Amino acid sequence: MSLSTKQQLANALKVLMLTKSLEKITIKDIVAHCGVNRQTFYYHFKDIYDLLRWIYKTEAIGSILDYKTYETWQQGFLKIFQYVEDNKEFCMNTFHSMGRDHLEDFLHSEVFSLVLNVVNEISTEYPIADDSKRFIADFYTFAFIGLLTSWMKTGMKEKPCEIIKKLEKLINGTIKRAIYKY
Known part of the structure; x- marks a missing residue:
């Protein structure tokens, strides 16, 4: 499950970066795209640059x-x-x-x-x-x-x-x- 979640978060960031610059993407955007909560993100990554x-x-x-x-x-x-x-x-x-x-x-x-x-x-x-x-x-x-x-x-x-x-x-x-x- 952990690798799958990481991959989901990664895919979300990549999709968001097709239309937004990295600076304009928030963790809230990423987790909303995946349908998970912020704690799930922080369980796997310390910040967007870590992702x-x-x-x-x-x-x-x-x-x-x-x-x-x-x-x-x-x-x-x-x-x-x-x-x-x-x-x-x-x-x-x-x-x-x-x-x-x-x-x-x-x-x-x-x-x-x-x-x-x-x-x-x-x-x-x-x-x-x-x-x-x-x-x-x-x-x-x-x-x-x-x-x-x-x-x-x-x-x-x-x-x-x-x-x-x-x-x-x-x-x-x-x-x-x-x-x-x-």
Whole structure:
């Protein structure tokens, strides 16, 4: 029942965000849409931003868990782009709202984890300090998030698979070279 209720609340927020900006949506709006009371909302989430994080974590990031290796990172990034494209109104509403910081922080955390896994996998061949690994992962994380947000700002015209092809061509071998330099 708990997961079902969380999903109901998530669906309500997503539906409401099709017609209202995130700042204008209240918990009262969400629970009214679901037919539950406010306490039910607070049983599951501390606020609307907590619900927003849960949506992104379960829907967007849940789909990339199997793509955190050197051989599969491209599919993980493609899944993120496809999620944004498939949920354009919801993601753009978040992007253009006070929820943008939450979205970027969340993306940074999840993408950093993906990239750090790749760095750790590659670095088994080379002795490298953990802080250097984190620096390399942070650099590529910011590059990816910058690419994603730029794509969103310009109307998402380019197909995600084309962006990933360009990214793969650009990045291929650079993480290994960065590790080697450290």
